[in-house]
Amino acid sequence: MKLDTKSLIAVILVSLLAAACSPESGDESKNGKKQQATSDVTFYFGARVIPGDGSPVIEDATFIVSNGKFTAVGKKGEVTPPKGSGRIDLTGRTLTPVFFNLQAQPGLSNGPSYGPKNYGRESVIADLDRYAYYGIMGVLTGGTDDGDLAMQIRDEQRQGKVNGARLYTSGRGIVARGGGPAGLGNIPISVATAGDARKAVSELAEKKVDAIKLWIDDDNGKGAKLKSDVYGAAIDEAHKRNLKIVAEVFELADAKDLVKAGIDGFVSSIRDRDVDNQLVSAMKEKNAFLAPALTTAEAKFEYADKPSWLGEQTMREVYPAQLSAYLADPVTMNKFKRNPELGALRQQYATAMKNLKKMADGGVRIALGTNSGSPDTYPGYFELREMISMVEAGMQPMDVIKAATSVPAAFLGNNDHGVIAVGKVADFLAMPNSPLDKMTNIKDVGSLYLKGAEVERSSIIQNIKIDVPKITERDREADARAEEAARLAAAEAKLPHYGKFVLGPAATVRSMAVPTPKGSKADIKAGPPDRITVAMRASAADLRDFYSKALPAYKWSAAGNCWQRQHPASNKAETLCVEPANNSAVIQITEK
Incomplete structure (x- = not known):
C-alpha cells in the first residue's frame, strides 16, 4: 500500500491521538519502538491460541488485528486476510492474553x-x-x-x-x-x-x-x-x-x-x-x-532451603545475580532457619x-x-x-x-x-512453548504484543536499578554468634522442662536440695526459717508453674498450699512454701 506524504502524516497523527486517548492498559505506554500503535490491518496465522476465558484452544489459529483490536479470530481457513494487510507468521507459538x-x-x-x-x-x-x-x-x-x-x-x-x-x-x-x-x-x-x-x-x-x-x-x-x-x-x-x-x-x-x-x-x-x-x-x-x-x-x-529456582535465567533477566547470591548466602539462609x-x-x-x-x-x-x-x-x-x-x-x-x-x-x-476475542484489544503473549503442556513453560514469556505490535521487552527494563546489600565480615560474625545461641537453645529444648524452664543448679539448705530454674539467681539466707530468694525475668504464673512441677522431683510432696518432706538426717518434718511474684519467688522452709 502506497501513501503520499500528506496522507502518511495524517495517518500518523490519527494513530498518536488514538493512543493518547485510549483507556486500555499498556497500549498507551512507550516501552519500545515496536510498541507504537498502528492503524494498519494485520493478519496473523499459525499460532496455538488459548483464549483466556476457559473456552477450547484454537489450534493453527488465524486472526486479524485492525486499529489495535481483534476483528476476526478463528481456525485456519476461517479467517481470510484482507487485501493489502500485513502478515505475521506465529507458527509454533502459543498465545495467551496478557x-x-x-x-x-x-x-x-x-x-x-x-x-x-x-x-x-x-x-x-x-x-x-x-x-x-x-x-x-x-x-x-x-x-x-x-x-x-x-x-x-x-x-x-x-x-x-x-x-x-x-x-x-x-x-x-x-x-x-x-x-x-x-x-x-x-x-x-x-x-x-x-x-x-x-x-x-x-x-x-x-x-x-x-x-x-x-x-x-x-x-x-x-x-x-x-x-x-x-x-x-x-x-x-x-x-x-x-x-x-x-x-x-x-x-x-x-x-x-x-x-x-x-x-x-x-x-x-x-x-x-x-x-x-x-x-x-x-x-x-x-x-x-x-x-x-x-x-x-x-x-x-523457602529461603531457608535455597530454592531450586533461585538465580535461574528468567529471574536474572530482571533481578541481578548478586540478589540471588545474597538470598543463597548461608547468612541469609540461617536467618530464615532460625x-x-x-x-x-x-x-x-x-x-x-x-x-x-x-x-x-x-x-x-x-x-x-x-x-x-x-x-x-x-x-x-x-x-x-x-x-x-x-x-x-x-x-x-x-x-x-x-x-x-x-x-x-x-x-x-x-x-x-482478558480474552483473545473479537472486539478486545490485541494485547497478548506469544510463547515458544505451551504452558498447557507444562506450566513451567510459562517462565519463557517469549514475545509481548500490545495492540498487535511486538514490543522489544528488553527496552522496558534497561534503566531499572536495584540495590543489593553486601554481606560483611561483621554480618558473618553476628551470624556465627546467633547460630551458636540457636545450637545451645536447641540442645536445651531437648532437656526435661518443668513448665517453661529447665532445671538450673539446686539451692541447698541444711542438706536439702531445692530446685531453681536455669538462668535464675538464688540468694540463700539461713534461718530459722530458712529463706531462698530466686530472681529471674519471668511472670509469677510461670514461676508458680515451675515449682509445682519441679518440687515433686526433689521429694517434696504437696501439702495444701505448701510442700513437705522429711529431713534426710533428722527425719524431722520440713515445710516449704513458695510465694511467686513477677521476676522473683521467695521460698521459706521451716522445721517442725
Missing part, C-alpha cells in the same frame, strides 16, 4: 529491603515496568499506597504519559487500630468503630480508588483484628459507593463471616485449617473469588495449597493474586512462579490461565482485555 494481578505491592521493595522508606515515584514505576516485562499488564495494589502517588501515576497512565503495567489502586488499606501488617508504618488507615470504617471508605472513594482493601489478620494473635461490625460497615459503605472490596484473611471462621457480610473476594489464602464445604458453597453463591497469594506465604520460609515459626509457616503453606485445590474443584472463582513486592517477593517474576504453584496445588493449567487473564480483568472492570 496477565492481570489482583494483589500487588509496587514500590515498597528494593532488593531485600522493604518498607515505606523505599516508596516513591521511581520505585513504583520501576515495578510496573518489571511487571510489564513478564507479561503482567495490570496490577491492583494491596492497600499499600503511600499518599496519593499511586492515583497520580494511574491518571498519568490513562493520559499515555507513564509506562508499564496498568495500575489500579486500593489506596491505603484499612486495619484495626493496634493491628495491621508489620513493616508498613502509617500507610494503613487504622479504625476502631463502624463509623471510622465508613469514614475511611468514604475518603478513599473521594480519591477515586479502584477498590477497597481490608486486613482481617491478627498475625497469630500478635495484634488487633477488625471486628465484624467494623468490617461489615466497610463492606456496606463500599458497595453503596459502587466499589469492590477485598480482604486478606487467615482464619476460616473469619472467611465465613466475611462472605456473609458480602466481601467480593479474598487476596490471600486461608491457612489456619482446611476449608469446609460450607465456605465453598457460600463463596459460589456470592460469587466471591480467591486470589491465593501462595508465593508470598512460601517466601516466609525463625521459631518456621515449622508453622511450612504447615500454613501446605494448608493453603490444599485449600486452593478444594476451592477450585468446588467451583469457587479463582484469580491471580500474589502480593508481590512484599518482603522477599519479586514483582513480575513471582507472578509466573505463582501460576506454577497453582498447578502444583492441583489446578489445571487451562484454569490457571483463565485465573490470570479473564477473571481478574473482569473484576477490575476492564472489558477490553
